[in-house]
Amino acid sequence: MSEQKLVYVCEGGDCSEKGSGDLHDNLKEMLQAKDPSEEKVRVRRYPCFGGCECGINVTVWPDRLFYSEVTEADLPEIVDQLVADGPAVERLCNKVQPDVEEMVWSLLDSPY
Ligand code: FES
Incomplete structure (x- = not known):
């Protein structure tokens, strides 16, 4: 069995203004339909x-x-990647500065 994935949706000011609250809820709903537990x-x-x-x-x-x-x-593509181990949605990747990404991964990789 593959490792459980954790998906984080930003709820900061800028992302919220663009609708991240609704996006979070819809993503959660779509995932629950395929992976209820x-x-x-x-x-x-x-x-x-x-x-x-x-x-x-x-x-x-x-x-x-x-x-x-x-x-x-x-x-839909993101859900497919998550649940069915589909390919990464490449067009959405590599838009932020590499150091921003690295900072996030070091925080998320931390066990604390
Ligand atoms: S508000 Fe989403 S990354 Fe800062």
């Missing part, structure tokens, strides 16, 4: 990733996927 994926909110100009930002851990400029239209 959250065996494969859990969704959480995150205060701010520091890549605000590229929001809405969504990260997938431990896969180290940093999705930016995410819209509702991207959710």
Whole structure:
């Protein structure tokens, strides 16, 4: 069985203004339909990733996927990647500065 994934949706000011609250709820609903017991994926909110100009930002851990400029239209592909181990949604990757990504991964990799 593959490792459980943790998906974080930014709820910082910029991402919220772009609709990250609704995006979080819709993503959660779509995932619950496919993975009701959250065996494969859990969704959480995150205060701010520091890549605000590229929001809405969504990260997938431990896969180290940093999705930016995410819209509702991207959710089916993201859900497929998460639940069915589909390919990463490449067009949403590599938009924030590499040091922003590294900072996020070091925080998420930390056991504390
Ligand atoms: S508000 Fe979303 S990354 Fe800062």
